[in-house]
Amino acid sequence: MEQGEGNLQRLLKWASEIGISDSTSCQASCLGHSLAVSFFPDSGGRGLGAARDLTEGELILKVPKSALMTSTSLSMKDDKLSRALNAHHSLSPTQILAVCLLYEMGKGKSSWWHPYLVNLPHSYDILATFGEFEKQALQVDDAIWAAEKATLKAEDDWKEANALMEQLKLKPQLRTFQAWLWASATISSRTLHIPWDAAGCLCPVGDLFNYSAPGEEPSACESMEHATLDLVNDDSSGTLDVDVSDSRRLTDGGFEKDIDTYCFYAKKSYKKGEQALLSYGTYTNLELLEHYGFLLNGNPNDKVFIPLEPEIYSSCSWPKESLYIHQTGKPSFALLSALRLWATPRNQRRSVGHLVYSGLQLSIQNEMYVMTWISKKCNAILKSLPTSFEDDRLLSSAIDKIQNLESPLELNQLSSTCRDEICAFKSNVVQKGERSSMQSRERWRLAVEWRLSYKKILVDCISYCDETVSYLFHENNSVQK
Numbered sequence: 299m300e301q302g303e304g305n306l307q308r309l310l311k312w313a314s315e316i317g318i319s320d321s322t323s324c325q326a327s328c329l330g331h332s333l334a335v336s337f338f339p340d341s342g343g344r345g346l347g348a349a350r351d352l353t354e355g356e357l358i359l360k361v362p363k364s365a366l367m368t369s370t371s372l373s374m375k376d377d378k379l380s381r382a383l384n385a386h387h388s389l390s391p392t393q394i395l396a397v398c399l400l401y402e403m404g405k406g407k408s409s410w411w412h413p414y415l416v417n418l419p420h421s422y423d424i425l426a427t428f429g430e431f432e433k434q435a436l437q438v439d440d441a442i443w444a445a446e447k448a449t450l451k452a453e454d455d456w457k458e459a460n461a462l463m464e465q466l467k468l469k470p471q472l473r474t475f476q477a478w479l480w481a482s483a484t485i486s487s488r489t490l491h492i493p494w495d496a497a498g499c500l501c502p503v504g505d506l507f508n509y510s511a512p513g514e515e516p517s518a519c520e521s522m523e524h525a526t527l528d529l530v531n532d533d534s535s536g537t538l539d540v541d542v543s544d545s546r547r548l549t550d551g552g553f554e555k556d557i558d559t560y561c562f563y564a565k566k567s568y569k570k571g572e573q574a575l576l577s578y579g580t581y582t583n584l585e586l587l588e589h590y591g592f593l594l595n596g597n598p599n600d601k602v603f604i605p606l607e608p609e610i611y612s613s614c615s616w617p618k619e620s621l622y623i624h625q626t627g628k629p630s631f632a633l634l635s636a637l638r639l640w641a642t643p644r645n646q647r648r649s650v651g652h653l654v655y656s657g658l659q660l661s662i663q664n665e666m667y668v669m670t671w672i673s674k675k676c677n678a679i680l681k682s683l684p685t686s687f688e689d690d691r692l693l694s695s696a697i698d699k700i701q702n703l704e705s706p707l708e709l710n711q712l713s714s715t716c717r718d719e720i721c722a723f724k725s726n727v728v729q730k731g732e733r734s735s736m737q738s739r740e741r742w743r744l745a746v747e748w749r750l751s752y753k754k755i756l757v758d759c760i761s762y763c764d765e766t767v768s769y770l771f772h773e774n775n776s777v778q779k
């Protein structure tokens with residue numbers, strides 16, 4: 299802990315020496331005027347808190363271009379790296395940055411970036427790092443598939459980059475798949491968008507901001523078109539992209555070409571001590587897990603896609619991605635419209651198209667049919683999964699209590715499937731050391747929390763649809779009386 303604090307102090311001292319500043323009034327660059335590194339156990343752990351009351355829209359951190367770590371800034375200072383990179387043009391910008399990062403790590407204390415590098419997390423929990431047990435614990439095919447794809451992609455990227463790593467004579471431990479996962483997770487979860495490199499940049503101090511979902515807090519600027527920060531994930535790397543096309547004040551941050559500086563603005567007003575957060579982008583919980591290795595309880599951007607009959611897709615012109623259930627449990631506008639149209643006899647669909655696309659109910663019967671259909675569908679999905687919503691709720695609180703793997707747990711309330719899962723976890727980690735078993739437990743906990751949030755959306759959707767059906771039923775009866 300003390301060593302960690304010493305490292306952090308060295309990082310902050312180094313950062314102010316290289317021009318990173320959270321003050322507009324200090325002549326020289328300084329840190330501690332607006333922000334202070336703190337620990338926020340419930341929202342991201344280490345993060346940046348307000349060192350004083352901050353006002354929405356205020357500039358709170360500036361990081362000059364010279365302090366941003368990119369493959370260009372690294373190779374500029376290193377001829378060997380620069381020559382090697384020139385021979386490997388087929389690698390993607392993200393692969394190149396991963397190799398550069400590992401190469402820089404290999405320099406140890408002699409690296410100019412050492413104060414920054416020693417403060418990077420030692421391990422990550424992004425989907426690509428999930429083992430077979432944790433992947434299966436996600437239970438939902440789409441999520442298991444996303445995790446498998448993420449690992450396969452990381453493996454392919456690593457194999458392709460091997461020749462460059464060999465050419466650079468990276469130490470064997472930096473050439474392993476584990477080291478590659480670490481480097482790619484660092485890039486996926488910490489880079490910020492810059493216009494000149496699709497891999498993004500690593501931004502000392504700026505990468506200590508934890509995440510809050512866009513739209514979580516009301517902002518004076520939110521009603522302005524494009525005025526809130528719109529961080530878009532432009533590829534699978536999780537790099538953050540800022541829509542800077544609008545000249546009005548952004549409330550979060552972005553690279554400002556005129557001053558060659560990455561600037562961060564308070565996205566809302568903060569009281570001293572409160573955590574200052576950044577909106578990395580609009581992500582579902584599965585995407586957060588994939589790119590950042592965490593998920594949000596009650597993420598307003600979470601959604602569930604339910605499998606639909608091919609005819610539903612073909613009878614409407616909504617894109618597939620718009621047909622989902624909101625985090626609140628309500629079907630999306632497009633999903634409702636598509637189902638209302640599909641539930642209409644074919645020969646009448648053309649005549650009701652304009653009503654459907656305006657989001658109007660077609661008739662009480664049509665609406666009741668659609669709501670009942672969704673409710674049944676959600677029920678069928680829930681039933682097809684190995685554990686119930688209630689099981690997962692109990693399991694998710696039990697996981698934290700499995701401190702000592704040998705100690706008997708009070709498992710009475712858990713279903714036999716959950717008890718089996720706990721046993722499988724124990725035998726899965728029994729071969730591993732203490733550290734690996736803690737990592738496995740954390741990833742397992744994330745998988746269980748993810749499936750719990752998925753099931754909660756379905757459970758809420760069933761309640762919403764059933765309540766709507768019962769309301770419509772009474773309405774229909776009173777119309778008929």
Ligand SMILES: C[S@@+](CC[C@H](N)C(=O)[O-])C[C@H]1O[C@@H](n2cnc3c(N)ncnc32)[C@H](O)[C@@H]1O
Pocket residue numbers: 340341342343344345419487488505506507508509510589590591592593594
């Ligand atoms: C850019 S870093 C933020 C700083 C990070 N907490 C640290 O200690 O270096 C992003 C990572 O922080 C964590 N994180 C950020 N926001 C979070 C949140 N709201 N809840 C949980 N973890 C969060 C995740 O591990 C994520 O990958």
